[in-house]
Structure formats: C-alpha cells, structure tokens
Amino acid sequence: MARVLLLLPTRTYRAHDFMEAARRLGVEVVVGSERRQVFAPLFPGGHLRLDFLRPRQAVRSIATFARSYPLDAIVAVDDEGTLLAAAAAKALGLPHNPVAAVAATRNKHCLRRKVAAAGLLSPQFERLSVEDDPARAAARMPFPCVLKPLHLAASRGVMRADDAEQFVVAFERLVTLLRTPNVVQRGGRLARHILVEAFIPGAEVALEGLLVDGELIVLAVFDKPDPLDGPFFEETLYVTPSRLPADVQADLAAQTAKAVAAIGLREGPVHAEWRVNGHGAWLIEIAARSIGGLCSRALRFGAGVSLEDLILMHASGAAVETCERERAAAGVMMLPIPRRGVLRAVNGQEAARRVPGIVGLAITIALGQEVVPLPEGVQYLGFLFARGDTPKGVEFALRRAHQCLSFAIECHRAE
Ligand SMILES: Nc1ncnc2c1ncn2[C@@H]1O[C@H](COP(=O)(O)OP(=O)(O)OP(=O)(O)O)[C@@H](O)[C@H]1O
Ligand SMILES: [Mg+2]
Numbered sequence: 001m002a003r004v005l006l007l008l009p010t011r012t013y014r015a016h017d018f019m020e021a022a023r024r025l026g027v028e029v030v031v032g033s034e035r036r037q038v039f040a041p042l043f044p045g046g047h048l049r050l051d052f053l054r055p056r057q058a059v060r061s062i063a064t065f066a067r068s069y070p071l072d073a074i075v076a077v078d079d080e081g082t083l084l085a086a087a088a089a090k091a092l093g094l095p096h097n098p099v100a101a102v103a104a105t106r107n108k109h110c111l112r113r114k115v116a117a118a119g120l121l122s123p124q125f126e127r128l129s130v131e132d133d134p135a136r137a138a139a140r141m142p143f144p145c146v147l148k149p150l151h152l153a154a155s156r157g158v159m160r161a162d163d164a165e166q167f168v169v170a171f172e173r174l175v176t177l178l179r180t181p182n183v184v185q186r187g188g189r190l191a192r193h194i195l196v197e198a199f200i201p202g203a204e205v206a207l208e209g210l211l212v213d214g215e216l217i218v219l220a221v222f223d224k225p226d227p228l229d230g231p232f233f234e235e236t237l238y239v240t241p242s243r244l245p246a247d248v249q250a251d252l253a254a255q256t257a258k259a260v261a262a263i264g265l266r267e268g269p270v271h272a273e274w275r276v277n278g279h280g281a282w283l284i285e286i287a288a289r290s291i292g293g294l295c296s297r298a299l300r301f302g303a304g305v306s307l308e309d310l311i312l313m314h315a316s317g318a319a320v321e322t323c324e325r326e327r328a329a330a331g332v333m334m335l336p337i338p339r340r341g342v343l344r345a346v347n348g349q350e351a352a353r354r355v356p357g358i359v360g361l362a363i364t365i366a367l368g369q370e371v372v373p374l375p376e377g378v379q380y381l382g383f384l385f386a387r388g389d390t391p392k393g394v395e396f397a398l399r400r401a402h403q404c405l406s407f408a409i410e411c412h413r414a415e
Contacts, residue, residue, distance in 0.1 A: 160230025
C-alpha cells in the first residue's frame, strides 16, 4: 500500500475529497497540517504537525518521519503547501516539481517575468512597493489596469482601475489588506509589493491539467461565462466542456504546455487561467495545484474517477490511464458573498436542489459566521453543481438554482 503525506492547510476545502480518494484507492494517508486538532475527526491515520511557514524545519520533520515510515509521495492539496511539498519531495528523492518552479507560481511578479521571457502574450506589468506614492505611479500606468497582491489567491485583493483616481483608491485599499497581520505573516516579503498589469479584455477560461514527467495532459477546459471585468473579480460559473472553437482550445493546450515548460514545472496538477481575445491567449495565472474550492466535484473521468483520484494515482506512482473526462457537460457555481455581515440563513435550498440538472449544493459557511466579500474576503458561501447534455443547459440550471437562493446576512451596526 502506498503511503502519501497530504499537506492540508488549516483552511482548505479539499480535505474531504482527497481523503475519500485515498480511501477508494487504498492509499495510506499521513496528514501534514499546521494544527493537530483540525482534521482529527476526518483522519484516523497518521498525523504530522508542520509549520508551513518554516519550510526548512518542516522538511526536517518530514525527513525524520520518513525514516521510520517511508513515504511514496507528498501531495499539497492547495497553494499553501506546494512549496513545502516540492522541497520535502526533493529531500526524500521523490519525483517532484523543481522548488524554483513552484516558487515562481507562488509569486505573481516572478511568474509574469518568466512567462513574458518565454515569448507568451503578456500584458504590460510593473511591480510597485507598498511604500510608493500611488498618485505619482498612476501617471505611468496603462489604464485600464489591474492591481493585485503577489501571493494571495481566490482573487483576493485583485482590483481594476480605469483612471488615476481609481488607481489611488485601489492602491490604498490593497495596502491596507497587505498590512493586516495574517496577510503579512503568510506573505512575508511578498506582502510588501503590488503588481500592476494592463487589463486584458476577453473571455476567461481555466485549464485543468496533469503533468507526468514534464508532459501536459489536459483534463478539462472550463469556460467562465460570467464576464470578469471588475472592479473586483469574484468567480462564479465554471462550465465544461468549453464552448470555444476546437482550434482555440488546442492553442490553449499548446500555450499551457509552453508556459509550464518556461516555468519548469514537471509533475502533478496544474491549474491555468487564460483570457482569450482577438490577439490570442493571455495567461492570467498558472498554479501547481488542482482547481480550488469544491469545484473539482464537477469533474469525473472514465468510470467515476475523481480529480483527486488521478492526482493521488499519479503521485503514488500508479499508471494514470483514465484521464478522459466523461461525456456529459458539467459545471459549478461558486456562490459569492454579496456583502459583509453575519450569515443568519440560507433560504431556498430545496427549490435550488429541485432545479433540473442540479446535482448538488454545498453551503460551506456555518450560520452565525462572519462573511467578508471580495476584495478583502477569501471564502465563498458555497457551491452549486450541475450536469447536463450541453454546457448551455448546465449554465442555465446553475443560474436558475442560484436565483432560488437568498442569503440573510445581518449587517454590522456601524455600516
Ligand atoms: N491583467 C488582467 N487583465 C484582466 N483581468 C485580470 C488580470 N489579472 C487578473 N485578472 C482577473 O482577476 C482574477 C484574479 O486574478 P489572479 O488569477 O491573478 O489572482 P488570484 O488571486 O490568484 O485568483 P485565483 O486564485 O482565484 O485564480 C482573474 O481570474 C481575472 O479575472
Ligand atoms: Mg487566479
């Protein structure tokens, strides 16, 4: 039986699905997490407490553990564990992504430089310091532009500015976010910078892939049919298969392979986001992990194989034979947080579930919990899932089900 160390950040959506996959495959899981208690009820197996922010120390703990309990693979379920997974796999002599390649995917400025140097379509970009004077910087910015943190995810802190005035407001808002203790602690020196990019118009798509010995296998291409034009970029709909023409999708695959090679990634999942317009495909981002949140539940391969199954199979050295996605169209809607406050009720769940084509609804925030929308927030209220004959039908079902839902959010008195 293969033994896999699963790196689970404290706040992850992915624990359950990876654990289920391990159970199905008969893979023994050792959980590496920052806190002992968090996953205890889910994981009766081994546990290793690791400080993800001190990778050297964490690698030593993993190596010591592996001397008594040899590991076959180290899998990070989310962005936060990818660097540690690569460094620990290197120390243990397991197949892995080069640490520098993973580091590039964790720093949006570094990623932009690598991608531009490789000759991929690239927007004008510039890294600013949080100490810079935004009014002076605004004078040389390409409007419209997008301001973003170097290290955060889930569109957190990402804002569009159309002119100097909006730029200054967005810059100051982002600096405030980058100075919050948790963001500073997680980001280290990366939290001292802001990346500004020219806004790339166009349709957005996400490509889900698996790298096997440097070769890219395309697992799915998702359309994001809601326009993502800002000022904030909350993600909602993901629908696959993509409705883009076959030649455009083939180009996306080729460009992703080129980007992956330029960055140096070689093994495991990749999640790439692209904008497509008349000039071609522009990379927004590429990460050495699988799709976030619970979105992977929209994907099934062969006879009911999950994305987590594929990732664990590949990581533990098994041949990955069934990478072909099922025939049906499928989609997920990430339910955005409409305003700040305390979640008191989620109404209309039964009606949403009854919408033809809807196959699942997961509300992932407990009642009574504070919710914070983008650009400062990081969570979603939940996820709706649909399947159908066509992407259009799936999109329709997700929109109808979303309309059935209403969220009672009690605003703070000061607001
Ligand atoms: N240069 C750009 N032009 C147009 N839109 C952009 C640009 N950069 C980012 N965006 C929009 O903002 C979103 C988030 O940006 P980005 O992917 O860089 O940040 P993120 O925080 O990693 O998001 P996530 O992890 O959810 O993918 C993108 O999906 C896209 O819709
Ligand atoms: Mg992104």
